[in-house]
Amino acid sequence: MKNVILAIESSCDETSASVCIDGKVMNNVIATQEIHSKYGGVVPELASRAHQQAIGPVVKEAMTTANVKMSDLSAIAFTQGPGLLGALLVGGAFAKSMALALDIPLIGVHHMKAHILAHFIEEPKPKFPFLCLTVSGGHTQIVRVDDYLDMTVLGQTTDDAVGEAFDKCAKLMGLPYPGGPLIDKLAKEGDKTKFTFNETSMPGLDYSFSGIKTGFMNFLNREKMKDADFVEKNKNDLSASIQRHLIDMLMEKVELAVKQEGVSQVAIAGGVSANSGLRSKLEEMAVEKGWETFIPRFEYCTDNAGMIGMTAHYQWLAGDTAPLSVSPMPRMKF
Incomplete structure (x- = not known):
């Protein structure tokens, strides 16, 4: 039976979703927020609102382009931290809702560990x-x-x-x-x-x-x-x-x-x-x-859900899942 993970990344100002099947990243959909440029930096409240608008369409595109149905999913992974609290809450709430509705495991991923494991998405x-x-x-x-x-x-x-x-x-x-x-x-x-x-x-x-x-x-x-x-x-x-x-x-x-x-x-x-x-x-x-x-290829250097999916794959193999009560951690320790 295939291990199919939907991964969600929302730690800062990019909303991303990816489908990972048996450790292979099938796609990496990213919606970048342009609104912050006129403020000279990321505005947390605006980032949260933009995530709310983008997360549904981004997840739908990832599922569609990977030719995966809800019933195919083995687990939902999301960035638990570190990151902006409001931004993490949007991704975490979306992931929890899907996991609860589908009655499948939830996997909380450390953002910086995921950056490191981006090296295992592609050769070399x-x-x-x-x-x-x-x-x-x-x-x-x-x-x-x-x-x-x-x-x-x-x-x-x-x-x-x-x-x-x-x-x-x-x-x-x-x-x-x-x-x-x-x-x-x-x-x-x-x-x-x-x-x-x-x-x-x-x-x-x-x-x-x-x-x-x-x-x-x-x-x-x-x-x-x-x-x-x-x-x-x-x-x-x-x-x-x-x-x-x-x-x-x-x-x-x-x-x-x-x-x-x-x-x-x-x-x-x-x-x-x-x-x-x-x-x-x-x-x-x-x-x-x-x-x-x-x-890593440029696409996997910046914030992206492909690296979240890859990390979740190894956590899944290790039995490292999270309860639905898990909370986002803006200052999550390494």
Whole structure:
């Protein structure tokens, strides 16, 4: 009998549904919310309302394109956390309602673990153990992965996530939200060695990105006092320089983790893993250090239900289901 899981992702500002059959992701339907761009960031209440509007059509499309009926489903999976409370509530309530109506199990999935297991959706797939740098707007972690459901956080940010640092620095330059991808685009035309900014160094494998954001802001303020058009004149070089700083900060700790753990398989996951500069740096270091590296297809880097379905598949095999009383956890621990 086939194991057919409907997966729902609603942790932030993208509503997504996917059907996973016997560990194979059949589709990955995503509805992106455009409304937040004019506010310079995600507005939680607006995100919740948009999820309410999109979740029905998105789930219907996923079921239809996978040629799956309600009676075929073995379980319903949803993102339990971490994420925005209102957004998680919409996905969780929808998943609970379906599970109750169909009298099938419910599977609560950890969002960041799902980002890591996105590597098992398509070939090539890493072998255990491997290290994964998970980078997004809300998280920055180095994780040792010993099995599908056996993961250990070796280091993480003590304040802000690297994705938030990208977006904040973009905002300081007057770029629209989301600014991270725009910095990546502008950086391709800039000189990454042109400017240097103050940054914070943490002991061990932990990160801190609040210091470099402050350093970048202070640098811009000083330069704008001399020349009001400084940012506009140097946007490409500023983008390249701040991107170089952030990527170097990330990879310095990854290199340290490889030496500490004796593991040379290195993966990246999460929204920031779509950054072309980070991808290039990882590939460059792989050649230099002899690492074997893994990067998901862009579609599986950003928030998506395909990774939720893949994680739910392994939880299903392990008998890890949840009661209907399960609650969304905005600050769900790893």
